[in-house]
Amino acid sequence: MRSTFMGLEINKSGLFLQQSALYTTGHNIANANTLGYSRQRVNMQALPGYPSPGLNSPKMPGHLGTGAEAHSVQRVRDEFIDRQYRQETNKLGYWEEQTKAIEQMEDILSEPSEFGINKSFDNFWQAMEDVVANSKDTAARQVLIAKARALAESFNYTDKQLKTVQSNLGAQIEADTNTVNSLLRQIAEINRQIMAVEPNGYVTNDLYDARDVLVDKLNEYLPVQVERVPSGGNASPVSEGSLTITYRPVGSAEPIILVHGKEFAEISINNASGKINGTEPLEPFTEMLVDWKGSALADIVPPIDKLNSGAVLAINESYDYSTFEPGKGKLLSNINSYGHSNGQGLYPEMLDKLDQLVETFVTTFNALHQSGYGLNDSTGQDFFEAGGLTAATIKVRDDILPEDIAASSELGEQGNNKNILDMAKSQTEVQVGLNGATYQGFFKSMIGDLGVRGEEAIRSEYNSGTLRLSVENKRAAMSSVSLDEEMTNMIMFQQAYNANARMITVVDETLDRIINGMGRVGL
Amino acid sequence: MRVTQSMLSNNMLRNLNTSYGKLGKLQEQLYSGKKITRPSDDPVIAIKGMSYRTELDRTTQYKRNIGEANTWLDTTDDALGQAGEILNRVKELVVQAANDTNVVEDREKMQKEMEQLKRQLQDIANTQIGDKYIFSGTQTDKPLYVDGVPNPNIVPGTTGLDADIEIDVFEAVRINVNTPGKDMFEEIDNFMDTIITTLQTGTGEEIGELLGDIAAGTNDSLADIHGTLLKSRADVGARQNRVELMEQRLDLHEINVTKQMSMNEDTEYAATITELVTQESIHQAGLSVGAKIIQQTLVDFIR
Numbered sequence: 001m002r003s004t005f006m007g008l009e010i011n012k013s014g015l016f017l018q019q020s021a022l023y024t025t026g027h028n029i030a031n032a033n034t035l036g037y038s039r040q041r042v043n044m045q046a047l048p049g050y051p052s053p054g055l056n057s058p059k060m061p062g063h064l065g066t067g068a069e070a071h072s073v074q075r076v077r078d079e080f081i082d083r084q085y086r087q088e089t090n091k092l093g094y095w096e097e098q099t100k101a102i103e104q105m106e107d108i109l110s111e112p113s114e115f116g117i118n119k120s121f122d123n124f125w126q127a128m129e130d131v132v133a134n135s136k137d138t139a140a141r142q143v144l145i146a147k148a149r150a151l152a153e154s155f156n157y158t159d160k161q162l163k164t165v166q167s168n169l170g171a172q173i174e175a176d177t178n179t180v181n182s183l184l185r186q187i188a189e190i191n192r193q194i195m196a197v198e199p200n201g202y203v204t205n206d207l208y209d210a211r212d213v214l215v216d217k218l219n220e221y222l223p224v225q226v227e228r229v230p231s232g233g234n235a236s237p238v239s240e241g242s243l244t245i246t247y248r249p250v251g252s253a254e255p256i257i258l259v260h261g262k263e264f265a266e267i268s269i270n271n272a273s274g275k276i277n278g279t280e281p282l283e284p285f286t287e288m289l290v291d292w293k294g295s296a297l298a299d300i301v302p303p304i305d306k307l308n309s310g311a312v313l314a315i316n317e318s319y320d321y322s323t324f325e326p327g328k329g330k331l332l333s334n335i336n337s338y339g340h341s342n343g344q345g346l347y348p349e350m351l352d353k354l355d356q357l358v359e360t361f362v363t364t365f366n367a368l369h370q371s372g373y374g375l376n377d378s379t380g381q382d383f384f385e386a387g388g389l390t391a392a393t394i395k396v397r398d399d400i401l402p403e404d405i406a407a408s409s410e411l412g413e414q415g416n417n418k419n420i421l422d423m424a425k426s427q428t429e430v431q432v433g434l435n436g437a438t439y440q441g442f443f444k445s446m447i448g449d450l451g452v453r454g455e456e457a458i459r460s461e462y463n464s465g466t467l468r469l470s471v472e473n474k475r476a477a478m479s480s481v482s483l484d485e486e487m488t489n490m491i492m493f494q495q496a497y498n499a500n501a502r503m504i505t506v507v508d509e510t511l512d513r514i515i516n517g518m519g520r521v522g523l
Numbered sequence: 524m525r526v527t528q529s530m531l532s533n534n535m536l537r538n539l540n541t542s543y544g545k546l547g548k549l550q551e552q553l554y555s556g557k558k559i560t561r562p563s564d565d566p567v568i569a570i571k572g573m574s575y576r577t578e579l580d581r582t583t584q585y586k587r588n589i590g591e592a593n594t595w596l597d598t599t600d601d602a603l604g605q606a607g608e609i610l611n612r613v614k615e616l617v618v619q620a621a622n623d624t625n626v627v628e629d630r631e632k633m634q635k636e637m638e639q640l641k642r643q644l645q646d647i648a649n650t651q652i653g654d655k656y657i658f659s660g661t662q663t664d665k666p667l668y669v670d671g672v673p674n675p676n677i678v679p680g681t682t683g684l685d686a687d688i689e690i691d692v693f694e695a696v697r698i699n700v701n702t703p704g705k706d707m708f709e710e711i712d713n714f715m716d717t718i719i720t721t722l723q724t725g726t727g728e729e730i731g732e733l734l735g736d737i738a739a740g741t742n743d744s745l746a747d748i749h750g751t752l753l754k755s756r757a758d759v760g761a762r763q764n765r766v767e768l769m770e771q772r773l774d775l776h777e778i779n780v781t782k783q784m785s786m787n788e789d790t791e792y793a794a795t796i797t798e799l800v801t802q803e804s805i806h807q808a809g810l811s812v813g814a815k816i817i818q819q820t821l822v823d824f825i826r
Contacts, residue, residue: 032528106561112572112788122580129584133591133690136655136663408661413683415655415663421689421697428694440577447562448570454563469537473530482527487821 002050002064004514007507013067014500017044020070021493028481036213038075038479039486040205043238045071074238075205081475082212086219088468090328093220095461097333101169101346102454108161111447118447120154121427121440123147128424131407135417136375141402152384152394155358159351159391163282166347169338170278173285176221176331177269183218184245184264187211191242192262198241199233208240215243222247222267223328225255227309246311247290249323256290256314265292265314269335276338284348285340287318327460346453353446354391360433362389364426372406372419379406528820535813542806549799552790559788568788575784581694582777588690589770595688595700596763599657602650603702603756606711609640609647610749616640617718617734617745623727634722641715642671648708658704660684667708677705692769702759707751714748 003009021042031037049063110116127147130140190211197204218224225248230241242262246255258265267290269276271283292315321340324332339345343352362384369383381397381404388394408416427438434442552558562569619625620633645668648658655663661683666674677684685706687699721730734745 102563103561106563109562111562112569112576114576118573118577119580122577126580126584129588129691133588134653135688137653410661410682410686413661413686415659415688415701416661416683416686417688417690421691424691440573444570444573447573448566451562451564451566451569454561455566458563465537469533472533476527476530476533477525480527480529482525484821485525485527487825491825 002060004511006050006064006066007510008504010065010067011500011503011507013047013069014503015497017042017068017070018493018497018500020073022490022497024073025486025489025493029483029486032481032483032486034209036209036216037481038077038205038209039481040073040075042073043071044068072203072236072238073205074203075208076479077208077212078475078478081471081478082215085468085471085475086216087223088464088471089216089219090223091464092461092468093330094327094333095457095464097330098337098346098457099454099461101165101333101337102450102457104165105162105346105350105450106454108158108165109447109450117151117154117158117443118440120147120151121443124151125424125427128420131405132417132420132424135407135420136414138375138402141375141405141407144405145396145400145402148383148396152388152396155354155391155394159354162347162351162354163392166282166338166351167278167280169334169347170276170282172278173269173331173334173338174275174277176334177267177275180218180221180331181266183214183221184259184266187214187218187243187245188259188262188264190214191259194240195231195242195261198231198235198239201234201236203236203239211243215245218245219329221330222332223325224258225309227307227311229261229307244307244311246309248325249319250325251323255309255311256317257311258290260313263292265290267291269331270318282339284343284345285321285335285338287320288323289316289318290314291316350446350450351391353442355389357434357439357442357446358391358394359389360431361439362386362394363433364431365423368419368423368426369406371409372423373408373411373413373416374401374406375403375408375414376401377411378404379411381406528817531816535809535817538809539806539813542802542809545802546799546806549795549802552795553792553799556790557788558790572784572788575780575787578780579777579784582773582780585692586770586773586777589692589766589773592690592692592698592700592766593763594652595657596759596766598650598652599702600756600759600763602647602657603752603759606644606647607749607752607756609643610711610745610752613637613640613715613718614734614745614749617730620722621727621731621734625727630722634719637715637719637722641712641719644708644711644715645671648704648712657701658708660701660703660705661686661688663688667705668712673709673712692766693773696769698762698766698769700762702755704755707755710751711748714745 021044024040024042028039046068047066050066051057051060051064111118113119124144124147127140127144131137131144134140190207194204194207194211197207215224215226225246227244227246228241229244231239235241243259244257244261245259246257248255258267267288269285270287270289271285273281273283276283276285292313321335324335326332335345337346339348343349366382366384366386370380373379374381381400383396383400383405385393385395385397405420407420408414409418409422410416427440430436430438431442437445551560559565559568559572616633616636620630625633648668649666650657656666657663659665659667662677662681665677665681667677668674669676685703687703688701689697689699692698718733721733732744
């Protein structure tokens with residue numbers, strides 16, 4: 001036999017449920033602009049019918065409905081889109097940093113312009129032609145020395161500036177490492193909170209969102225994968241569990257674990273003398289060290305068997321440059337620009353080529369200069385300091401006098417300009433030391449190379465930015481709050497609430513009839 | 524597909540950013556007058572630009588060198604011209620002296636003038652540009668004559684007296700600008716001595732023979748010497764022509780390179796401004812459409 005007040009109970013549950021739905025709508029609206037927030041919905045379900053089967057169940061027709069309840073509050077999210085989003089984020093992070101590094105290099109080299117190394121070279125050769133035309137003229141010779149000094153200083157300046165940026169990149173790597181470590185720690189902390197709450201049956205939607213934001217951010221720096229590990233106890237079926245963050249080095253069979261539950265590893269990016277931090281000497285990157293020293297390993301090891309990916313725990317293991325997946329993540333991009341494995345990388349290579357140019361130039365030029373005679377019959381002298389064979393150290397001899405410039409090919413012939421003609425001619429001569437290019441030809445090919453790399457970086461940045469936006473839109477289509485939708489829902493839930501209230505009034509009136517109106521015949 | 528406010532604003536933001544980027548680029552092109560400001564804008568234009576700059580600097584320098592070559596050649600030409608004048612005067616005097624009606628005093632006077640003319644020719648042999656003696660080969664610091672006699676510092680075997688001085692006037696083109704004159708002026712000087720001696724001692728017939736019309740080819744004669752001088756001068760003239768031609772070629776080359784450089788990297792204003800105006804209107808449209816779409820939601824209609 002059904003209960004007298006069953007009708008009230010049914011609609012009370014309806015009132016409560018619609019109220020929960022309204023509040024969730026309110027929460028969605030409040031968080032419409034929260035970064036990383038996914039809209040939430042109340043999963044509604046009907047309460048079990050009456051009567052429930054049993055030996056003493058009353059015999060009556062039908063399985064009478066008893067109302068509704070909120071089964072769970074769940075965020076609307078697609079893990080697959082998240083994975084796509086993070087892949088594009090890897091690439092965007094890489095190309096963003098590459099573009100920045102190349103842009104800075106372009107700014108320093110400032111070509112084509114009226115004040116770069118190329119122009120200094122031009123000025124130098126011009127001054128030399130003036131000496132060719134006026135080999136005896138001390139003023140022209142003085143100008144040549146001044147222009148040579150300007151050329152040397154152009155090299156010195158460029159070298160210094162490039163090294164400054166390289167050192168900044170080193171500092172950037174240190175900052176990136178700290179960011180990555182901080183993200184790993186924060187993810188582990190959220191894992192800890194989630195693992196404490198979920199066994200009680202709660203679904204911690206807002207913690208999931210916060211954690212996903214961190215994972216997104218982590219992927220800007222380092223491409224990582226995630227794997228869900230369900231919580232034990234009385235966890236809800238829609239709960240997401242703790243996240244295990246893994247990183248797969250290229251050429252390695254299993255991914256390595258960076259975060260597992262509330263435990264986390266620390267990475268450090270090292271060169272020969274310790275952590276890279278932008279201090280001199282700017283030694284190249286050698287290894288990425290993954291270290292679990294801060295954690296109680298016994299807590300981590302057993303549950304790892306449960307992972308699908310077969311990830312392993314890497315305790316204090318080091319990974320060299322070849323283990324990075326190319327083109328992914330800010331960290332790798334900055335390592336690429338800063339330098340790695342024996343002078344490779346954007347900045348070391350550019351510095352190397354400058355040195356190569358300077359070495360060939362100084363050696364060839366000094367040899368030519370040595371074979372001639374100055375106005376004061378000096379011979380066999382260097383023009384540039386013999387020891388200054390790098391862009392940092394190239395220098396015109398301090399004690400060189402205008403008369404020392406060996407313009408003549410013969411002793412004691414002041415009007416002889418044969419030797420300086422030869423020196424001037426070397427502007428257009430190909431050099432074996434420069435892979436068969438002229439000095440300026442070699443420099444131009446350096447600039448061309450840089451330009452092509454820059455062009456590629458800018459294009460790739462734009463492309464990955466566009467791709468990420470389209471994935472971001474897909475994600476937004478799934479998860480972001482639409483105010484129109486929330487308004488519609490609001491009206492829907494409000495009306496349902498009102499209808500429930502009206503139902504209660506109806507039940508109240510029927511009860512009124514029974515309680516107050518029955519058994520009073522004729523009154 | 525669900526479309527939400529954040530998607531609209533994300534899209535709008537990115538499109539506006541891209542549009543601003545394009546406007547910025549166009550603005551930069553218009554301000555700087557250059558299509559590119561960094562190699563990554565267009566590596567090919569950048570490299571070509573560097574080459575054209577070098578080419579232009581070299582052309583400027585070659586033109587400067589040509590100025591120098593002109594100074595040398597013009598001065599040499601002048602000097603040789605003057606020497607020719609003097610030889611003409613010498614000829615006049617010798618013709619006059621050959622006349623046996625001259626008394627001894629007359630020939631003495633002529634001899635005096637001859638000595639002056641000899642010194643003048645020596646001065647011409649010492650012609651300078653700045654502090655350079657132009658007829659001394661590459662020994663430009665050494666005059667050919669000092670105090671009326673050959674420079675004692677020029678000992679026999681001194682190198683470079685007949686060496687050329689060359690100047691670059693174009694890529695792989697050199698012009699020798701000097702005229703080594705030691706031998707020629709020595710010849711002239713010696714001949715002047717012969718004239719002076721002959722004037723002292725010789726008969727009219729002997730003096731007449733100096734003119735070279737009578738016993739040509741047997742010995743130095745005035746005609747031979749004049750011939751040598753003219754040959755030198757003709758050579759200088761030929762080189763002056765060459766330099767002039769080269770100068771015209773350089774002018775043309777400079778114009779060509781400047782034009783190519785401009786075509787390579789200079790902003791085409793008409794096209795760029797048109798593009799800017801188009802881009803501006805696209806930007807305007809984007810802004811106003813964005814403003815319309817973003818502000819309206821259902822919230823505005825539920826009361």
